[in-house]
Amino acid sequence: MLFDIISIVCIFAIICLCAVLIESRRENHMLSVSHYTITDKRIKKSATFAMIADLHNAEYGDKNEKLIKEIKKIAPDAVLIAGDVIVGKKDVSPGVAIDLLQKLGSEFPVYISKGNHEMRTGLYTEQYGDIWECLYEQTKDYAHWLINEKATLASDNIQIVGLDIDAAYYRRFRLQKMETDYLVKLLPTRHQDAYTILLAHNPDYFPVYAEWGADLVLSGHVHGGMVILPVLGGVVSPMVRLFPKYYRGMYECRNKKMILTGGLGGHTLKFRVNNKPEICVIHLEGE
Template sequence: MVELIWVGIIIVLFVFLMHKEIHHLTVSKFEIHSDKIPVEFDRAKVVLLTDLHNNTFGENNEDLLRRIRNEHPDYIMIAGDMLVGHKKADYYGTLNFLKVLSEEFTIYYVNGNHEQRLAEEKDTKDTIYKEYHDILEANGIHFVHNRTIKIKRKDAVINVTGLEIASDYYNKFNRPAMTNEYIETCIGKCNPKTYNILLAHNPMYFDYYVQWGADLVLSGHVHGGVMRLPFLGGVISPQYILFPRFDSGRFEEGSSTMLLSRGLGVHTLKIRIFNRPEMMVFTLNRDE
């Protein structure tokens, strides 16, 4: 009997900690430096959102909205999976949150694999996904699915490109090999003279994003590895890779940087251990 009581206490404690972990977000801040950043964009601030998965922070996501407003960003960039890719999931909370956000900020959005699933399946593409996409687009959100948008300040430009790779590249097993040629078929060649921000939901292919020419990659998908351990980092990726090379934080290769967010939500297995949801904020700095 005593053993059962202790088991019950442990289960209740675990559930409490999971709820606390899932609904208490952190804000991580980064400085990005490059001599390719035009002087007109010096000190421009961006909030990165990803992997909300219909999670909420306060009623109507007021806590998340407050955190964003407190940063006074110039732009918001979304690296996908704001929804759960299931036809029975309630996505109206996320839709309304993004509608409110779009009234105050300029937003650039690329699909993650969950939006992509809704866009591809025959019983959701012309219903759930179309409604979600069309309403947000009508509210001024810029979708960058395999296309580039030029952000202009006076006569200066930086490029924001969204990469949407085929669903097969998210497979847990038997994933096709990524190639530079495939990325170029999706988004064309990179202009090396312009500062290029690449929204790419899946960080697994960072090496290829670098070869394409991305100066800054913004990703999510991995949820920080679900559980984080001291010195070891994230434990497992959605592709069942143990201790994935790219789990969360900042990664550098040559002159390219990737910011990989732990994301804002969970789905299916609603577990986060030592791995609170994360909103990333970064500031662009012109290096002379």
């Protein structure tokens, strides 16, 4: 009798696992579009941005034609990318990311910040070779790489700042403390009267970004927590922390906002359940 019960439980578990794997495979080939509207009196002219992150060399259709088509349908004023377009592994070509940035940059203004994969391939060249150099050199004429730099959209009174933080802030298992002074020293002085968008790949430091003065933070990195459970939310972050506080959606701190995308791809465990790859559409409007 006990053997029969154990057998039934094992069979049920295998069926559930197979169902989850099938669903994950299905979701990894889908695209979702999420819309966010934000109003602020400093915005002189309404603007629409398409925001993506964590491509990790993923392809939607031949040479990402499906992804590009979806972005064209949005007809954004600019495309904002919060890092990790590549996979930071030895001998993994950045060709997919280069092709996408060149195509998007031929159609729209593109502003992009580094993620941890771009950071480490540029920092540890003895391990990763020329991956970062190839990516940057072949896309710099198509995309504005904001590496602790800013760009100002004068007609809209909007400034976009790209953040590139130290490797210590991407360590697994524990959260390295970040002080606001670190950002003050790292980033250019922002215009107090402008609406500031901060492209910051790691969302864990949202309260620090808000204290620094970012009006809107755009982040990725967490991949939506891979599996999103009802009530509990995202299950695990790339920092190997269970049920991360920030995993996907819009958050608020100090009257500042953060939009955290579930991302487009993966690099080690390409696992998604209730967490479709995502393009975020951000509508900025004056009050």
